[in-house]
Amino acid sequence: MTFYHGSSIAGIAEIGAKSEINEREKAPVVYLTPNRAYALFYIRDLEVNFVTCGVTAAGYIRYDERFPDQLRMLYKGKSGYLYKCGESTDFKTTSTRGVWVTKNPVLVEGVEYIPDVYEEILKYEATGEVRVIRFETLTDGQKQDIFDMLVNYIYKNDMINQFTRKAEFYRNNFPDAWDYVVRHPDEKQTRIDEWNKRHRR
Template sequence: MFYHASPTHCIEVLEPRVSNHGKPLVYLSKKRENVLPYLSNAVEKYCRETGFPHEGPWYKWGSYGFFEGKLRIDEYWPNALEETYKGVSGYIYAAETVPGREELKGIPDAVITSEPVPVTGCEYVPDAYEALLIAAELGQIFIRRYEQLPEKMLAWIESSIKQQYEAADIPTYKHFLKGKFPEITARLE
């Protein structure tokens, strides 16, 4: 089985869409828990909540990686997990087959395809934050809270945010970085 998360209801066929990689693709995972972070986009949520105008595609934000073969979400700022996911609902779509699928390098259990994917099942997720906490309790994923991050990781986050802010040419992404990392971005203005 393959899984894909979306805020959109009643999808019967997953169509390739352009994402951060610039090519129209469908992204899926062989593990349901690995698609949970895609139920919410921190950049989109923050811009909507602050009334920041938007044009074009949303920049995708994901502060996750993999540790011991499992998804690990890191909070890049205090309460990031709750701010990004609490109260956000969405859908996890299942597909039995993925035409033209290829393994996605660097992301365990992920596949991509440039072909439409027929949906064979749909699960409503009423609260993405609760779903992530349950997956962590079951040992399916790891969650590292901001307060648990090692100094080396905090230094890397600061360096990365500086670089991304200075290079950002997408207004919504720059607004997000400024709002979530004001102590870092204020020194760059």
């Protein structure tokens, strides 16, 4: 089985363990997937790191837009690389479908240059292997859920007091949620508590 690792960085010969699995497991790991289409979405801006897709039980990739024209904005004209690796007994499955990890460095066995990630993703959308839920097709209720989620995220991570590419991304693409947080600083803990209760965290 071939595994893929998507990256915007050129010239990788060995993929090192850098990312964490989650907040509880701090040991660095290498992320891999046997799904070529899924790996494309990880050719991304690492400073922003905004990926809203996953492999469904039916086997296709569902990509959920959180703001208008998200897919095109994030990937159109973006180039990168799919690094190919052979299977290893070190690779372990995770709770996220289609994602494997290893704590050990992984030797690259091949690489494929992707000149335009957006156009490559659209090829998979045409075959049904990727299904994009575009923002304009969402109901008012679904858009409200996204607003609430973003308000919670901005509050929780104190984004309005950060001067980073990621903060700029949220300010530019989620202006309503951003403005709400700016105008209601006293609601921070209430909104976070409500969100946690709603999602049983």
